[in-house]
Amino acid sequence: MIVTEELSVAYHGRTVLRDVSINAVPGTILALVGPSGCGKSSFLAALNRLTDMIPGASVGGRIRFGGIDLDEAFSSSAELRRHVGMIFQKPNPFAMSIARNIELPLREHGCRDRSELQRVTENVLRDVGLWDEVRDRLDQSALELSGGQQQRLCIARAFALKPQVLLMDEPCSSLDPVSAERVERLIASMRGRYTVLIVTHNLAQARRLADQVAVFWTHDGVGEIIEQGQTETVFTEPSNSIVASYLSGRQG
Numbered sequence: 001m002i003v004t005e006e007l008s009v010a011y012h013g014r015t016v017l018r019d020v021s022i023n024a025v026p027g028t029i030l031a032l033v034g035p036s037g038c039g040k041s042s043f044l045a046a047l048n049r050l051t052d053m054i055p056g057a058s059v060g061g062r063i064r065f066g067g068i069d070l071d072e073a074f075s076s077s078a079e080l081r082r083h084v085g086m087i088f089q090k091p092n093p094f095a096m097s098i099a100r101n102i103e104l105p106l107r108e109h110g111c112r113d114r115s116e117l118q119r120v121t122e123n124v125l126r127d128v129g130l131w132d133e134v135r136d137r138l139d140q141s142a143l144e145l146s147g148g149q150q151q152r153l154c155i156a157r158a159f160a161l162k163p164q165v166l167l168m169d170e171p172c173s174s175l176d177p178v179s180a181e182r183v184e185r186l187i188a189s190m191r192g193r194y195t196v197l198i199v200t201h202n203l204a205q206a207r208r209l210a211d212q213v214a215v216f217w218t219h220d221g222v223g224e225i226i227e228q229g230q231t232e233t234v235f236t237e238p239s240n241s242i243v244a245s246y247l248s249g250r251q252g
């Protein structure tokens with residue numbers, strides 16, 4: 001679904017990520033792991049062109065979506081982000097009602113029909129297990145929800161646009177353990193329906209969730225992938241000794 005070839009990212013001319021080639025297989029979960037500062041977030045940002053909004057950021061190499069160059073596949077950043085959704089570490093609901101959080105992006109993409117808006121809102125809230133918790137207070141501010149509920153609302157908001165790919169940057173790390181487990185189960189349920197790329201520092205979570213894992217590392221201040229493959233193979237028989245050490249908790 002998403003393939004990168006020798007992707008690099010630089011800020012103000014300083015390369016922080018180089019030669020990243022991955023193949024995110026449709027319907028699977030790919031975990032991106034590695035120590036702080038090795039470029040995982042920069043990589044995700046490049047995939048839906050958030051880097052265009054970061055001063056001094058530049059991206060090299062190729063990104064293909066369904067076999068087509070990203071620039072040709074989507075006419076605008078808005079169109080790209082409809083197909084490639086993003087979930088951040090800190091839930092970022094809009095400061096408006098729960099229902100409006102779902103309706104706004106739908107309206108922006110041309111959906112005006114009242115009953116259709118209500119139908120999609122209910123469906124996506126059910127999909128993230130939030131419907132029964134909020135059905136009686138859809139007009140209440142989303143900011144009054146708990147952190148875990150806010151994160152599930154953000155995932156529902158992303159689902160509403162029917163993306164093919166979801167980029168998730170440490171989606172559980174700001175949540176309490178119970179909410180984190182709930183969001184993790186939700187991510188697991190996306191297998192087969194979405195292509196998920198998830199950055200996580202929780203190696204046990206990566207192992208539980210992911211079909212494939214890519215391990216990022218920094219050499220001389222520049223991040224790169226030093227190992228990637230099927231999750232169980234990477235965890236049980238890594239070919240790189242740094243990876244073996246990192247995954248066993250001895251390094252990183």
Ligand SMILES: Nc1ncnc2c1ncn2[C@@H]1O[C@H](COP(=O)(O)OP(=O)(O)OP(=O)(O)O)[C@@H](O)[C@H]1O
Nearest residue numbers: 011016034035036037038039040041042043054056
């Ligand atoms: N907006 C920016 N301007 C300049 N440098 C940046 C910017 N964003 C990130 N960097 C640098 O790029 C490198 C990679 O950062 P990035 O956040 O992508 O790594 P990461 O692996 O996601 O880290 P973490 O796990 O701590 O979130 C770091 O050296 C960081 O300081």
